[in-house]
Amino acid sequence: MxxxxxxxxxxxxxxxxxxxxxxxxxxxxxxxxxxxxxxxxxxxxxxxxxxxxxxxxxxxxxxxxxxxxxxxxxxxxxxxxxxxRAVSLDEAIEITEVRMVVEGLCAAKAAERVTDAEAMDLRRIGIRMADAVTVGDVLGYSEANRLLHQRIRELSGQATAARVLEHLRAQSVRHQFRLAMQPERPGVSLPEHQAIIDAICSRDPIAAEAATRLHLTSVIDALRTTSITTIETDMDNHPTPSERAREIVKGAYDVHIHVAPDVMRRRIDDLTLAPRFAEVGLAGFVLKSHYLPTGERAAVVRAAVPGFSAVGAITLNGSVGGMNPIAVELAARSGAQVVWMPTVDSANQRECTERDPEGARPPMWALLQEELRDEGMAADPVEVVGSDGRVLEATRQVLRVIAKHDMTLATGHLSAAEIDTVVDAALVVGVRRIVVTHPEFTSQRVAIDMQRRLAAKGALLERCFTTPYTRKVSWELWLETIRAVGPEHSVLSSDLGQPFNPPVEDGLALLADRLLAAGFTEDEIRLMAVHNSRWLAGVDDQRVGLDLTAAGRSS
Missing domain, CATH: 1.10.10.10 (Winged helix-like DNA-binding domain superfamily/Winged helix DNA-binding domain)
Structure with a gap:
């Protein structure tokens, strides 16, 4: 205060x-x-x-x-x-139970004190609520509802109760607002409010208190139902892949997913996800974490789900020492296949995040970075290329380790210029498997001409589901880029695992449906989803199908 x-x-x-x-x-x-x-x-x-x-x-x-x-x-x-402050459903229900007592008191007091003019005012609000229900005006009904409860508090003459209720309403308003926006809710609550108005206007305090308690009991029941429905909707209200798409991507690896266990909340864990992948015919996935090596975790999944191929990885952010060849060597010995260049700690990503923090819903890792900075534990940006435009010696050492173990180099969140430099250096030391991480992503924005040059050098361009699905780029531009560079130079991945996005096992098939609708052939999609992903996952020793689509490429 x-x-x-x-x-x-x-x-x-x-x-x-x-x-x-x-x-x-x-x-x-x-x-x-x-x-x-x-x-x-x-x-x-x-x-x-x-x-x-x-x-x-x-x-x-x-x-x-x-x-x-x-x-x-x-x-x-x-x-x-x-x-x-986050108010849980249980706390919102407790608040409503307290409101039931205090608002019942206010309704009873209002019934004892109401004048004829004030009763007419309450009935006018009731008519306004009924009109809103008739025309389906949910917002108008919500506003009239708020006005009615406010007016009853004023008529009660109970200033202490009014202060308590205003305090409680503020804390639970998010749950109340979500409930009020349910299209069917006004039709349910209208007769409850009319009963309260009738009791007050009849100057019957016992009936007014009972009607108010009955209404708020209904609110509690609706809160429970709405919360469950909202959770289910958040998790499951997504497009469903076609059976044709499922068939096309069978045998593929999703080379970019984010699942639990991780340092931030994820939609699903790896042990639960592996059988789901196997059930829809997917061969495996690459476990990506911005912070932790996943080679050992992948081994656990493979042991727990026989026949399924989980692939480990390491991302060279500050948590593993940045451009640390020892960390890459140990990751390789633990079975990891993919090495991402710095992502959240790359100098390019830091600059992009500060310049454009991605609006009202920043990515979960950006929120974690804020917390680490507040704790005084934020890593310095991980440098990959020096001021002279050449890769640093530490970067060169990392690339040699990748080449020695025939691992896959992924460019992470480097800038377009850094990507070009690192790919050249990787080729010099003998790295065979190279993928440019989501080139359309907000912090990359690799131009089509450069994508073509990188493809000519042998790099694959990663086409992530989440990039257009979360509107970082339009679907039209995403599709046009694949056409311009060529399906043989692209690999499909999902980048899924966030709680608010579709099920991870649906990502590749959803991309297949998009590509089919855009005129790509089944062979082109299979090349991007299956053959190229198996090459990056280290399963196939030779990259196949480079000219598979030459005769029938989409235009």
Whole structure:
């Protein structure tokens, strides 16, 4: 809470002794943004960012965050700063149970105090709610609903109860808003609200309290159902591959997935995923982590699911010492096949993230990087190429280890210029298997002409499902790039595993459906999905099918 009158003015976004502002206060604006979902649960609230967004002083923002902490909307974590507090379903239900008692009291008091004019006002709100249901105006109904509950609190004359309810509403509003946006919900709750209005207007406090309790019991039941439905929808409301597509990609390896165990939340774990892959006819996957080598984990999956091929990898970020040839050597000896150049710790990715933090939903690894920086543990950018434009000696040593073990070089999140330089250096030391990681990705943006040059040198261009699916690039441009460079020079992968994206085992087949719809032949798709992925996974000793599509390539 503010410590003085001047502090209180700062919370309100004004300087001491200034006239009252006409616009909403900084406190109100941040609170409203949280309640509307513009700031999501667990999202960091950085004072400098809020100051710039809302045109307020840092001190005003700081005191507003203190007030919101006392309201339960924000939590402050030592060494990590302020975050939007996540309210669980169980807590939202507990809050509604408390509301049931307090709102029942307010309804009873309102029934004792209501005047004829006030009763007419309540009935007008009820008519407004009924009209909204008739025309399917969910937002209009939600606003009238909010107005009705507010008016009942005012009529009750119970100022203490009103303060308690406003505090509770703020904490559970995200769950309430999600419930209110269900198309069928207004039709269910309308008669419940009409019963409350009738009881108050009839000046029957016992009936008013009972009707209010009955309504909020219905809300609790709906919260439970809506939460389950929302989780199922978030996880399963995705396109389903065709059987034809499933058949085309049989025998493929998904050479780029992110699954548990990992240092961040994932949709599925590797041991659960392996049988799913086998069931739909996929031969294996490459386990990618931005932070941990996965060779040993892949061995566990292979032992647990006989006949299935899980492939280990290592990514040369700060957590493994960056451009560390010893780490690559040990990864190779543990059975790893793929070596990614730096991703989240590459100098290029750091620069791109600072310049364009990817909007309101930053990738999970970007949030983790923020936390590490706040803890004072952020790694320095991993340099791959020197200021003279040549690969560093450490990079050259890594490439020699890759060549010695016939591992696969993946370019990670390097810039286009760095990719070109590293590929040339890799060829000089004898690296055979090279893939340019998602060249259309926001931090790569490798031009088509350069993609053609890289393909001419023998590199494959990785076409990830998530890049167009998450709108980092249009499907049209993604497809056109494959046509321009040639299917024989492309490999399909999913880059899946995030909780909000489709099931990982569907990724390659979903890409096959997209490509079929765009006019690519089954042979072209099989070349990209199966033959080229098996080459990168280290399964096939020779790369096959380079001229497989020469006669019938899509145009």
């Amino acid at each position: 503010p410590r003085s009158f001047q502090d209180a003015q700062l919370v309100n976004g004004t300087e001491p002794n200034a006239p009252a502002p006409e616009r909403p206060t900084i406190l109100e604006m941040i609170r409203e943004a949280i309640m509307r979902g513009e700031f999501v649960p667990d999202q960091r609230l950085v004072e400098a960012d809020l100051s710039e967004r809302f045109s307020a002083s840092r001190s005003a923002v700081r005191f507003a965050l203190l007030q919101l902490t006392s309201e339960g909307l924000v939590e402050r974590i030592p060494h990590r700063g302020a975050r939007v």
